[in-house]
Amino acid sequence: MSTFSLSRTESPQAFVSSFAPRVRTYQNSLLTPAIQPQNAIPPLRTTKRGTTAINYSEDFENDSLVEDSDAPRRPTGLRSLRQNESQTVVTTGPVQSTELTSAVDVQGIWREWMGKPKKAMTERQVMLQAQLPLNLVPIRIDLSVSPFQPEAPLPKPQIGRDLGVDENSPAYKAPDITPEFRIKDSFLWNLHEALMTPDQFAKVFVDELDFPLERRPALAIQVSQQIRTQLEEHAAVVMHPPFNPTPT
Structure with a gap:
């Protein structure tokens, strides 16, 4: 035995x-930047008194178009404002902005x-x-x-x-x-x-x-x-x- x-x-x-410097610098699925989304709101037009100017005619300017038209309508007025408020812009900045396709030379750590x-x-x-x-x-x-x-x-x-x-x-x-x-x-x-x-x-x-x-x-x-x-x-x-x- x-x-x-x-x-x-x-x-x-x-x-x-x-290993650690590479995952902090280059794109990977293990360690990813948690970037908070920022709302992209277009600037509003104001009157002389400082109130918001709303042109209701722009919201309905496309109603006179032919109903069976295949061309998409151009969003304007309040419609575009509501759509833009729901859109967000997310930027990752310079961190992990490079996707690797080959080996890279990174300063090792001790x-x-x-x-x-x-x-x-x-x-x-x-x-x-x-x-x-x-x-x-x-x-x-x-x-x-x-x-x-x-x-x-x-x-x-x-x-x-x-x-x-x-x-x-x-x-x-x-x-x-x-x-x-x-x-x-x-x-x-x-x-x-x-x-x-x-x-x-x-x-x-x-x-x-x-x-x-x-x-x-x-x-x-x-x-x-x-x-x-x-x-x-x-x-x-x-x-x-x-x-x-x-x-x-």
Whole structure:
């Protein structure tokens, strides 16, 4: 009978990452700017007394046209005003305005949690997980992130000047303040997952997106709560006898 190791660690895969800067800069479905729509209301004409001038003849000027005409009527007067009030203008600005069609070169970031050995699963843990049933539950993550100031990609070395390091390099400058973001993600989670908890997944999730340190605990709690809530909602259905017939 083979023996199993009690614990094992793996070497870090990388010491820098460009994932977070890329999703903040370029279009993607995971992190999108939450731009508030602005009403586009045309300017109103006023009289000498300051009251609104309304020309009722413009509202009915097209009534004399032939009824069976195929040409669309030109909205004018109050009709156009009512239509324009219902229209909104949404602009995304320079943030995430570029759609990627090929690989891009983005300044990578280094954070304290990177470059550290990661705890790996033992062979015994993997075998035990393989014996559990597989019940995949669809999970959706949806939450808002208020604007924040990202940290500089790289920390300034303490003896950088002595080594001739240019401290004015973009790698040592903090990026601009981000807009309000909306996180939307979807994936499948095994109802009998034993190798990773929702709390562990949520911590890795917020770390990789490089949110401010003071906000990560609260964001991680929201992510883990959404996962647990959806697992509880689906557990009653997935574990129901009709979906798990007993062998005869």
